[in-house]
Amino acid sequence: MKRIGVLTSGGDAPGMNAAIRAVVRTAIFYNLEVMGIRRGYAGLIEGDFIELNSNSVSDIMQRGGTFLLSARCEEFATKEGRKKAAEQLRKRNIDGLVVIGGDGSLTGAEYLYQEQGIAYIGIPGTIDNDLAGTDITIGFDTAMNTIVDAINKIRDTATSHERNFIIETMGRISGFLTVMAGLAGGADALLIPEQTVSIDEICDKLAKRQKEGRLHSIVLVAEGYGGNFRTNRDINESPAYGIARRIAELTGQETRVIILGHLQRGGSPTVMDRILASKLGAKAVKLLMEGQASKMVGLVGNKLEACSIKDVLKKKKEIDLELYELHRILSI
Ligand code: ADP
Secondary structure: OOOOEEEEOOOOOOOOOHHHHHHHHHHHHOOOOOEEOOOHHHHHHOOOEEEEEOOOOOOOOOOOOOOOOOOOOHHOOOOOHHHHHHHHHOOOOEEEEEEEEEHHHHHHHHHHHHHHOEEEEEEEEEEOOOOOOOOOOOOOHHHHHHHHHHHHHHHHHHHHHHEEEEEOOOOOOOOOOHHHHHHHHOOOOOEOOOOOOHHHHHHHHHHHHHHHOOOOOOOEOOOOOOHHOOOOOOHHHHHHHHHHHHHHHHHHOOOOEEEOOHHHHHHOOOHHHHHHHHHHHHHHHHHHHOOOOEEEEEEEEEEEEEHHHHHHOOOOOOOHHHHHHHHHHHOO
């Protein structure tokens, strides 16, 4: 292995820059050349490559987003598109690829490997933490902190005006962000895709809290609650609005909505995300050098592990229901 490529694809996540930095510097340390591919698979098909050296990744670790840019690319989901992508790599003598992204991006990389024999190692980059094969994904910790910060701020105004807030969090079909941030932020109720809690139950809780003299309640709702999640869905389809209307009707309490949306995808990565990204980036390069392919590197019980992509994509990562239960106990 003499030359590798690195790209970021799909939804961006804070810490992707730290991962790119780790890939580039580890590769250079071991005398490999590195090409950056801009705009994910779209740039790969179009040949949007840049040579990367140690300097190219200076000053990026603290920045959210991805300096290589990211994209969603329909053409790559076709066999012809992937053939073009492989030709671009072969033309530049790139022997292996590091793909940083979510399940969609890793699925695409696997097709490229199966059809075109392009060796790759995946790095889990998504704020949703919805990938098996790793306890935690890059961006998840930063996004949780962003949500908790938002809860703190909303709590101030909620108290002053004695109103409830329904805060909608990201996470697609998974309640990871909602449960962890809800626990850390002291939310009063959680609505997640994995559990069926009726709005009536939530209303009973809010009414009880009001009776006890609490000035407000904060309900966190995952964007995928009630099977609501669809890719590229319109913001109007957010579950939070309907829930807020229903709560206001049933309790008579003033209830406002805030959709945190893409705010959760930005910001300077936390220490946890920077360290995770640095470890995974370095490990991905070492695995490529060992001749491994079609794997995702992850952190399992504080150890770096390489998991076969087939296993990663086959399994659904379940949220920790004990944490959900703990939240229920602590939010009485
Ligand atoms: P994420 O990686 O964050 O899950 P997406 O699901 O949007 O993001 O996937 C990113 C890109 O990966 C897509 O735009 C497409 O180019 C590629 N991709 C996703 N799913 C597939 C698939 N089933 N086959 C081939 N390529 C795919």
